[in-house]
Amino acid sequence: MRIKEVEEQLLTLRTSLVCAFNQLLDLKDLNTGVHSTRLAEWALHVAGELGLHESCLADIEIAALLHDIGKIGIPDAILNKPARLTDEEYALMKKHPEYGWLVLRQIPGLERASLLILHHHESFDGNGYPAGLKGEEIPVGSRIVSVIDAFDAMVSTRPYRDGLPFEEAERRLLQASGTQFDPHILQHFLPVARAEMSAVFAAAGTSVTAAL
Secondary structure (H helix, E strand, C coil): CHHHHHHHHHHHHHHHHHHHHHHHHHHHCHHHHHHHHHHHHHHHHHHHHCCCCHHHHHHHHHHHHHCCHHHHHCCHHHHCCCCCCCHHHHHHHCCHHHHHHHHHCCCCCCHHHHHHHHCCCCCCCCCCCCCCCCHHHCCHHHHHHHHHHHHHHHHCCECCECCCCHHHHHHHHHHCECCCECHHHHHHHHHHHHHHHHHHHHHCCCCHHHHC
């Protein structure tokens, strides 16, 4: 009974820490926090479609929620810059997965999620960062976050740019299938994305096609 109580306490603490970190993202940038919550829902849906074991789902959800936590260490001037980043600025921006990993790996129960965060900018063809992992060397949770993160970033409106129409975002994802993104993950995610976008536009009283 005592062991069970300790396990429950650790789970409660882990959940509280994840919520606290997500609130930190909101404080840094409200769009980032909302974006992360949306990604967590999509990630769980795709993971379920892939038939991943239930033991993996919590780590994938946390990775989707906190994949951008390392951006707390990136200056606002770089994060919100409307123009193209310089080589030096881009090199610093690319550090955010490592920053996130460095923080979360120190927390008991978040070690595996921290690895998914570390590798969420790897590319399927091996040209990503920080480790240049390729194909199934990349953790499946990282491959899921990579796809949904890119899609949400493309369709979301930011103060410095408008979001892309769904069809254009879909076209870009498919164009990068097998290079940046895992084709199998894309196959399962795109129907989810279309359904989600349809629901958003339905709530606004229009259709995806009409809105685009």
